[in-house]
Amino acid sequence: xxxxxxxxxxxxxxxxxxxxxxxxxxxxxxxxxxxxxxxxxxxxxxxxxxxxxxxxxxxxxxxxxxxxxxxxxxxxxxxxxxxxxxxxxxxxxxxxxxxxxxxxxxxxxxxxxxxxxxxxxxxxxxxxxxxxxxxxxxxxxxxxxxxxxxxxxxxxxxxxxxxxxxxxxxxxxxxxxxxxxxxxxxxxxxxxxxxxxxxxxxxxxxxxxxxxxxxxxxxxxxxxxxxxxxxxxxxxxxxxxxxxxxxxxxxxxxxxxxxxxxxxxxxxxxxxxxxxxxxxxxxxxxxxxxxxxxxxxxxxxxxxxxxxxxxxxxxxxxxxxxxxxxxxxxxxxxxxx
Amino acid sequence: xxxxxxxxxxxxxxxxxxxxxxxxxxxxxxxxxxxxxxxxxxxxxxxxxxxxxxxxxxxxxxxxxxxxxxxxxxxxxxxxx
Numbered sequence: 001x002x003x004x005x006x007x008x009x010x011x012x013x014x015x016x017x018x019x020x021x022x023x024x025x026x027x028x029x030x031x032x033x034x035x036x037x038x039x040x041x042x043x044x045x046x047x048x049x050x051x052x053x054x055x056x057x058x059x060x061x062x063x064x065x066x067x068x069x070x071x072x073x074x075x076x077x078x079x080x081x082x083x084x085x086x087x088x089x090x091x092x093x094x095x096x097x098x099x100x101x102x103x104x105x106x107x108x109x110x111x112x113x114x115x116x117x118x119x120x121x122x123x124x125x126x127x128x129x130x131x132x133x134x135x136x137x138x139x140x141x142x143x144x145x146x147x148x149x150x151x152x153x154x155x156x157x158x159x160x161x162x163x164x165x166x167x168x169x170x171x172x173x174x175x176x177x178x179x180x181x182x183x184x185x186x187x188x189x190x191x192x193x194x195x196x197x198x199x200x201x202x203x204x205x206x207x208x209x210x211x212x213x214x215x216x217x218x219x220x221x222x223x224x225x226x227x228x229x230x231x232x233x234x235x236x237x238x239x240x241x242x243x244x245x246x247x248x249x250x251x252x253x254x255x256x257x258x259x260x261x262x263x264x265x266x267x268x269x270x271x272x273x274x275x276x277x278x279x280x281x282x283x284x285x286x287x288x289x290x291x292x293x294x295x296x297x298x299x300x301x302x303x304x305x306x307x308x309x310x311x312x313x314x315x316x317x318x319x320x321x322x323x324x325x326x327x328x329x330x331x332x333x334x335x336x337x
Numbered sequence: 338x339x340x341x342x343x344x345x346x347x348x349x350x351x352x353x354x355x356x357x358x359x360x361x362x363x364x365x366x367x368x369x370x371x372x373x374x375x376x377x378x379x380x381x382x383x384x385x386x387x388x389x390x391x392x393x394x395x396x397x398x399x400x401x402x403x404x405x406x407x408x409x410x411x412x413x414x415x416x417x418x
Binding site: 206213216230311 | 340341342344345383384387388391
């Protein structure tokens, strides 16, 4: 009971830290031992040596004002049981503070270590960039995805300090719409199968797995093509994922159209395929094709000339041509025939 | 027609195996894809050299892990069918 309360208090007290948050705090292991000494009732025989060592052994991080209390508590009398010591220590305000600080630092260290490990594989800030959207952006982007033909300005604003967030730039790729569209596509697929009386719970999982695998294959194919053709772009794999996943919006529209009238499905699919292709090619042209890259860099890259330019056009057409195929492949079993 | 995540893993294992089995002298050199790196000045590496580079890197990186992964998969296939 007391332990739980202490832990909660420790979480609240954020201001006082024994040592700063950055870097690797040196006393990682010792602080763990010390806090476990105070937090949990230690077994007999383990506590006394630690208390005896405490006056001389504590490293630099040990708060100095706590020192005089240690021998006092340790020498409180031979009749005192080892098991009563932790409770006594916790009632001492200085000790409580120390314990809180240790707990706080432990929490901080754990979070830090997690962040570090996570940042090794995926940089969190980069993911956050793709999800910084607002309602106006989402509405405008969805309209753009479905009616891209009248849109004029496809260039992405350029800011030397940091990439422009999607909410300020309509043409920047985001991952919010693709993620939501993917989930919606799965659910709509379930509804469609339900209308046809073909629904089964495991069917949803199979469909999710299939769609996910195809998305991975598509991104991998584009990524390998970029490498093999030796095309240098500013596109990251998240950009590729975002651009190639906008097709789910079109697929949802096509499947919903097949609810209304089954024969409309093919017409709707043709329209949204054209829209998605147009959108993708116009958006990626800015990022891949040479003349636009000249503007932002102002220098001549060798792969932009002659052969390189041709390769880039082929890549663009390849990515554009892939979309209708994938859209048809992923909706053909779901839509009402 | 379920294309599951597991089949993607299987397929990628087979493909990586196929890439690693290509022998530099016995096969690639005979097809004319030898290791010579002739590059015209001023142009980037050609598609062929990039593919060769990819094959070589996959072989270097995946040789040891592939041995273990293949053993595990073979045993699993024996036991589970």
